[in-house]
Amino acid sequence: MKEIEKLNPQILILPKISMTRMSRIKIAVMLALAKKIIAMGDIIVFISGLTELATLDTILLIDTGKESEILTSREMTNFSDTVNPEVFQQVLNIAIEFASSGREGKPIGTIFVLGDEDHVMQFSRQMVINPFKGYESEECNIMNPALRETIREFSAIDGAFVISHDGYILAAGRYLGAASEEDSIPRGLGSRHIASAGITSLTGAVAITISESTGDVRIFKNGKIFVEIEKASPSPKAIPVHH
Known part of the structure; x- marks a missing residue:
């Protein structure tokens, strides 16, 4: 493909x-x-x-110039100046896959923050020891398919993944200190979404957030939700008929 x-x-x-x-x-x-x-x-x-x-x-x-069910905000100007398009596609694919399949039968909830990495690191701190620290850059490239299951395992750690604009995973388990006002996002969304709105309001980064409770994926830019991707409901199973 x-x-x-x-x-x-x-x-x-x-x-x-x-x-x-x-x-x-x-x-x-x-x-x-x-x-x-x-x-x-x-x-x-x-x-x-x-x-x-x-x-x-x-x-x-x-x-695409109007807010609608497709694009809930028009805050995606200069999008490709922030993140390499191939990197964005890879992370979005990973997020959608994780939201669908989970980890060991349990749902995944996590945040991927892409681009403007210097400012993102400035406005965040480690919650746990960074599992990606000390490795060569090429070993931590999000484009490497061999990393996918490693990322899935580390998604169980509280905090966010921080990924550079060109696709290198700089950290996992990162606490995003730039929290947004709770009334700036729709009611019912939790701390991950507030943190994603906050970090993207103070930096030029894009955040992709997986909701652990619903499996929905939301993309944030400039402190606002740009797109919401709903998890598909499981297909109803056929009911056996006994004669």
Whole structure:
């Protein structure tokens, strides 16, 4: 799949995970913005359908310049100046996978903070010994697929992952001291979301947050939620019929 993207950067490969149709559209918009395939203000036409039926049954017209169900905020200007688009795509894919599959049968809740790493480190501190300290940069590159299960294990640690703009994991278990006002985010969201809003309001970073309670993934920029990606509900199991 990566080879296809390299041959044609206009093609976006979405995670192979069960998602709602709207979540797929949101992810496509995010990746297209990150890679500058589209820009805020563009009007996009989405055509989708059910793979099982091999039919197209939905057409959706979206104006990316307006706040909507797709983009809850317009705070994503200069997005690709903050984070390498490939790094953003990799972290988003990891977050969606972790939200879907969890860890050892239990849900995962964590924060990935990307970009503007100097300021992020300035406004945060270690809650535990940093498990990534002392390793060569290449060994801590988020693009390395061998790291995925290591990241999954360390997601059990309280605190956030801090990732540089070019994809190196600088720390895990990081306490984000730049808390946002609780009334700046929707009611019902917890401390991870408040911390994500806070750190992105004081820095140029992007935060991707997994809700442990719901499995939803939220992306923060400039102290606001930019996109919410809902976890797909499990498909109902067939009820056996006895004759």
